[in-house]
Amino acid sequence: MATLSSCKLKCDLDCATISENTFISLDKERKALWICRACKHRQSKSDNQNTPIRGKTMYSEGCMEKETEELATLNEFKNELTQATDFLAAEQADLKVKVEQKDKEIKELQTQTLKLRKEVYTFHGRLFTIEKISRDNNLEINGIQDGQRGSVWIISHPLQHN
Secondary structure, eight states, rough: OOOOOTOOEEEOOTTTTTOHHHHHHSSSSHHHHHHOHHHHSSSSSSSTTTTTTOOOOOHHHHHHHHHHHHHHHHHHHHHHHHHHHHHHHHHHHHHHHHHHHHHHHHHHHHHHHHHHHHHHHHHHHHHHHHHHHHHHHOOOOOOSSSTTTTTTTHHHHHHOOO
């Protein structure tokens, strides 16, 4: 139990939010100035000297210049890094568009290849049928010759008169 200096109340250390070791380590002057939270809130807020977080915030002019230079250097580095990442992002976007175009072209070519294969199979079937009919009729056409000697009319004309 701790006795508070302002209101002379006795307070449990757990309620005072202090450990027993910390309380024992306090000197008599500090214990004499120890007040409860209710009394502390009633005090004026003009002096914040007992706030342990605060430190001196006065910077020397040389220190401020050094920190300003460091911040300027960091800001310049950040700007260069931003430009580099923006450039890379733009290049990546261009490459993505090109890949999508090539992918579209590949799909179109695959479709055309399938269509042409079907046509080749159809023509192959027709050619096979024509060759079969030609063999059945025992007629073979090797090609059309140039000149009168190879003319189909000259060759077939004497055959018609016989």
